[in-house]
Structure formats: structure tokens, C-alpha cells
Amino acid sequence: MNPELSLQLDRVIHEKGRLAIMSMLAASAELSFTELRNALNMTDGNLTTHIRTLQEEGFVAVSKSYANHRPLTTCSLSAPGRQAFASYINLLEQIVRQHKPE
Amino acid sequence: MNPELSLQLDRVIHEKGRLAIMSMLAASAELSFTELRNALNMTDGNLTTHIRTLQEEGFVAVSKSYANHRPLTTCSLSAPGRQAFASYINLLEQIVRQHKPE
Numbered sequence: 001m002n003p004e005l006s007l008q009l010d011r012v013i014h015e016k017g018r019l020a021i022m023s024m025l026a027a028s029a030e031l032s033f034t035e036l037r038n039a040l041n042m043t044d045g046n047l048t049t050h051i052r053t054l055q056e057e058g059f060v061a062v063s064k065s066y067a068n069h070r071p072l073t074t075c076s077l078s079a080p081g082r083q084a085f086a087s088y089i090n091l092l093e094q095i096v097r098q099h100k101p102e
Numbered sequence: 103m104n105p106e107l108s109l110q111l112d113r114v115i116h117e118k119g120r121l122a123i124m125s126m127l128a129a130s131a132e133l134s135f136t137e138l139r140n141a142l143n144m145t146d147g148n149l150t151t152h153i154r155t156l157q158e159e160g161f162v163a164v165s166k167s168y169a170n171h172r173p174l175t176t177c178s179l180s181a182p183g184r185q186a187f188a189s190y191i192n193l194l195e196q197i198v199r200q201h202k203p204e
Contacts, residue, residue: 003123003126006122007119014116016111019197020109024105093202096195099191
């Protein structure tokens with residue numbers, strides 16, 4: 001048993017809401033703020049706060065543009081974000097293996 | 103991609119320090135407070151707070167006794183704690199599989 005594994009988990013990604021956001025972004029090139037909000041059933045304020053935290057960490061890039069004369073905010077994982085998420089998932093995999101050896 | 107998986111993770115277990123404690127207890131019949139503290143490199147106060155939270159949730163049983171005239175506090179997973187931890191690990195496994203399909 002190596003409890004260090006859990007303690008190594010990236011604190012920014014580990015929060016459940018941000019983990020859900022990173023999961024969705026890892027599976028797409030980019031997603032709009034609205035797509036994220038609807039899929040995650042989060043309030044605007046909650047999603048905005050999480051996205052800002054991920055942006056400040058350099059994990060998520062946010063671009064603002066217009067579509068049909070309406071503001072459109074899209075989010076995508078940065079290269080460091082994709083790398084950090086892959087490391088996070090690798091750690092989860094090791095934790096699972098400790099408890100469910102094949 | 104199913105972001106619901108992340109959002110289903112048990113909030114009490116998901117906190118990194120508590121996840122580390124639950125991981126250690128899942129692998130043992132019981133552990134003393136001192137063994138946990140030394141393995142996890144936590145302060146007494148931090149470990150006490152986490153153990154209390156897990157105890158209040160009904161996941162961890164704490165017993166106090168004496169060994170060699172010294173107080174001895176031991177912790178173990180309750181049956182509901184073991185069940186909740188198994189469910190948590192199963193969810194982690196599904197999250198990993200979403201991102202690392204075999």
C-alpha cells in the first residue's frame with residue numbers, strides 16, 4: 001500500500017467539479033461554456049469560478065468570439081493541461097490497481 | 103464521455119488526505135493513529151480532523167485502549183466504510199477506462 005499516490009494527485013484537477021470539466025475537455029478539441037454548463041448541470045457562477053482556476057493554472061485556454069451576433073466562449077485543454085490530466089489519470093489507475101489487483 | 107461519473111464520487115472519501123487514510127485502512131485490519139500519522143506524514147491535528155470526519159460519516163471505527171501503560175488509538179474501516187470505498191474505487195476505475203480504453 002502506497003498512500004503517497006493519493007497525496008500526489010494534482011489538487012487543482014482533483015476537485016470533483018474541475019475533474020468533470022477536465023474529463024469533458026480531454027475528450028474534445030473544444031467545448032463552449034454553454035455545452036459544459038448544460039452537460040455538468042452547473043450554475044454559471046460555479047462553472048466560471050472553476051474555469052478561471054483551471055485557466056490560472058495554465059490547464060485550460062478560453063477564447064471569446066461571436067457566433068450569430070452572440071458572444072461565444074469556448075474552452076479547450078492547453079498542452080500542459082492535457083499532460084497534467086494524463087498524469088492524473090495515470091495516478092488514478094495506480095490507485096485502482098492497488099485496490100483491485102488483476 | 104460521462105462527466106456524471108466524476109460528480110458521483112463520494113465527497114468525504116474524495117478529499118486527498120482522507121483518500122490516503124481510507125486507502126491505508128482498506129489494506130489492513132486496523133492501524134494505530136501513530137502508524138497512520140507516520141505513513142502519511144500528517145500533523146496530529148490534521149489527521150485527527152480527517153479521522154473525525156470519517157468517523158462521523160460512519161466509515162471509520164476508532165477504539166481507544168492502553169498498551170504498555172500508554173494510550174493507544176486504533177482505526178479500522180467499518181463495513182459501510184469498506185463498501186463505500188469499494189464503490190469509490192469502482193468509479194475511479196470507470197473514469198480511468200473512459201480515458202484509457204484498453
